[in-house]
Amino acid sequence: xxxxxxxxxxxALLILSQQVTAAPVQQPVFKKQIxxxxxxxxxxxxxxxxxxDNAKIIGTFYDIIVWDADGNELARAPxxxxxxxxxxxYAPAVCADLDGDGIFEIVVGSGDVxxxxxxxxxxxxxxxxxPASTCSAGECPETRGLAAGDLDNNGSIEIxxxxxxxxxxxxxxxxxxxxxxxxxxxELSFQAWPRYNQAGDDATVNGPGNHGYGSYGLxxxxxxxxxxxxxxxxxxxxxxxINVFQHTGVSMLAxxxxxxxxxxxxxxxLNWGQFIRxxxxxxxxxxxxxxxxxxxxxxxxxxxxxxxxxPSVIDLNRDGRNEVICVSNVEKDVPYDTKHxxxxxxxxxxxxxxxxAMRLPGWExxxxxxxxxxxxxRSWYPxxxxxxxxxxDINRDNSPEILYAAxxxxxxxxxxxxxxxWRLDIRHNRAMMYxxxxxxxxxxxxxxxxxxxxxxxxxxxxSPGRPHGYLMILDNSGNILFDMQLPEQGANGxxxxxxxxxxxxxxxxxxxxxxxxxxxxxxxxxxxxxxxAENQLLWPTARGNYLRDGTASGFRxxxxxxxxxLLLLK
Numbered sequence: 001x002x003x004x005x006x007x008x009x010x011x012a013l014l015i016l017s018q019q020v021t022a023a024p025v026q027q028p029v030f031k032k033q034i035x036x037x038x039x040x041x042x043x044x045x046x047x048x049x050x051x052x053d054n055a056k057i058i059g060t061f062y063d064i065i066v067w068d069a070d071g072n073e074l075a076r077a078p079x080x081x082x083x084x085x086x087x088x089x090y091a092p093a094v095c096a097d098l099d100g101d102g103i104f105e106i107v108v109g110s111g112d113v114x115x116x117x118x119x120x121x122x123x124x125x126x127x128x129x130x131p132a133s134t135c136s137a138g139e140c141p142e143t144r145g146l147a148a149g150d151l152d153n154n155g156s157i158e159i160x161x162x163x164x165x166x167x168x169x170x171x172x173x174x175x176x177x178x179x180x181x182x183x184x185x186x187e188l189s190f191q192a193w194p195r196y197n198q199a200g201d202d203a204t205v206n207g208p209g210n211h212g213y214g215s216y217g218l219x220x221x222x223x224x225x226x227x228x229x230x231x232x233x234x235x236x237x238x239x240x241x242i243n244v245f246q247h248t249g250v251s252m253l254a255x256x257x258x259x260x261x262x263x264x265x266x267x268x269x270l271n272w273g274q275f276i277r278x279x280x281x282x283x284x285x286x287x288x289x290x291x292x293x294x295x296x297x298x299x300x301x302x303x304x305x306x307x308x309x310x311p312s313v314i315d316l317n318r319d320g321r322n323e324v325i326c327v328s329n330v331e332k333d334v335p336y337d338t339k340h341x342x343x344x345x346x347x348x349x350x351x352x353x354x355x356x357a358m359r360l361p362g363w364e365x366x367x368x369x370x371x372x373x374x375x376x377x378r379s380w381y382p383x384x385x386x387x388x389x390x391x392x393d394i395n396r397d398n399s400p401e402i403l404y405a406a407x408x409x410x411x412x413x414x415x416x417x418x419x420x421x422w423r424l425d426i427r428h429n430r431a432m433m434y435x436x437x438x439x440x441x442x443x444x445x446x447x448x449x450x451x452x453x454x455x456x457x458x459x460x461x462x463s464p465g466r467p468h469g470y471l472m473i474l475d476n477s478g479n480i481l482f483d484m485q486l487p488e489q490g491a492n493g494x495x496x497x498x499x500x501x502x503x504x505x506x507x508x509x510x511x512x513x514x515x516x517x518x519x520x521x522x523x524x525x526x527x528x529x530x531x532x533a534e535n536q537l538l539w540p541t542a543r544g545n546y547l548r549d550g551t552a553s554g555f556r557x558x559x560x561x562x563x564x565x566l567l568l569l570k
Contacts, residue, residue: 029528032070043059047516056074114159144215308386410425440540
């Protein structure tokens with residue numbers, strides 16, 4: 001038997017030999033186009049067995065469509081009047097066995113409902129108790145954020161949805177049980193959800209109470225941010241505020257360093273959702289801590305705008321405690337003008353809570369993008385991408401990097417210590433082009449990951465004949481390995497190309513990976529990647545996984561990142 005040191009040396013030599021002999025990443029090979037799907041938004045495809053022997057491909061457009069590995073349609077859940085969901089599916093769908101009964105569900109947010117479909121007898125069947133409504137205060141806004149998690153660790157998975165509700169007496173955040181009822185911890189004497197509901201302490205907490213505004217793009221993440229075992233829900237709002245909710249619906253207290261400056265509630269402690277976040281840390285110190293100087297105003301100071309900012313919950317500095325990581329628009333001037341994107345990293349409420357909502361040391365000054373591309377008369381379409389952060393270790397140094405696509409037409413890679421490592425222009429000399437969320441997987445079995453993304457831009461009626469849809473493969477230093485124009489661009493008034501994060505998995509059981517791309521108007525494209533395997537799927541789909549919670553398992557607090565040699569031995 002080998003001694004432990006000899007075993008480690010042998011494994012290290014094995015790693016080095018594989019690195020030397022590994023073939024270069026091969027160009028993805030176009031395999032199939034599936035047409036007549038309808039329009040995709042940001043609903044990243046799913047590859048899942050759904051409790052059967054073979055993997056299925058699930059696309060979420062307006063309809064939910066299930067195909068076999070060869071692209072043959074097996075089932076469809078239509079949208080429209082009289083169906084469980086009536087409108088587009090904006091956010092990535094959840095796929096999980098919600099209640100542990102062996103039946104897998106596909107859950108979507110569509111219009112003013114959340115709908116859960118079971119996979120039964122090769123068909124999509126609406127689950128008993130669903131759809132669930134996200135209407136409140138007499139209005140029925142759109143559901144644009146969706147995530148899932150076992151909040152109370154009881155073995156069942158809750159569904160969290162966020163909406164575009166703007167009424168002050170309405171609710172933006174809903175939590176549902178697997179049976180479609182509203183989640184309600186048994187020990188509570190007040191209504192937990194939805195929030196803000198004014199039924200618990202929302203109306204008067206800390207004096208002013210809590211008040212939300214619309215959440216317009218994938219604005220929810222889930223993870224543990226304190227010392228109790230239950231998970232917290234992070235939500236961003238279109239009112240310059242970001243909030244962390246306990247599973248009870250109660251907002252987490254911020255550090256006592258943050259206190260209310262207004263005369264009516266002077267000195268009162270604040271929770272996460274009760275104060276605007278400002279770009280400059282000095283502004284926050286003067287306003288919320290020292291209570292000195294003029295009150296800040298966007299005509300002179302930049303503030304954070306979280307309109308469509310998907311949050312992630314990751315242990316960024318590897319201290320065993322999670323942080324909140326989010327990319328925000330940063331605005332200034334009146335009328336408001338977005339100046340750039342910036343990454344904000346905030347600490348959780350661990351220990352005595354003295355660091356809760358504080359900037360992680362080293363992140364006082366926020367890494368930023370350039371000025372957004374000028375949209376001109378393009379008020380709505382194409383929609384700018386939600387700047388969803390991908391947070392994984394792409395450099396194999398046991399420290400995660402943060403990747404995101406900014407509205408200036410570049411993608412950015414930032415270190416765990418707030419340093420910009422590189423950026424890449426993805427605009428292809430177009431007047432306007434955006435990128436999808438970035439997915440991460442090893443495409444040539446050398447245990448060094450590659451980055452996979454797609455692009456999209458002007459609708460066909462604005463830029464006829466000009467391609468905007470590309471599939472791009474980068475190495476971990478931001479060098480372009482392959483830049484492939486999609487086989488068909490489509491003609492769609494919403495945009496042209498592929499807005500949703502591509503999904504990277506083995507669809508047909510041959511051991512190599514496929515890349516799945518949902519488009520605005522040209523259906524779904526499937527590419528195969530010769531020489532690849534499922535050895536490292538670090539962030540293989542939108543929001544990191546099929547719970548869409550904005551995490552990657554290697555960087556959850558309390559879980560160490562598996563060394564490369566362990567990945568080889570799997």
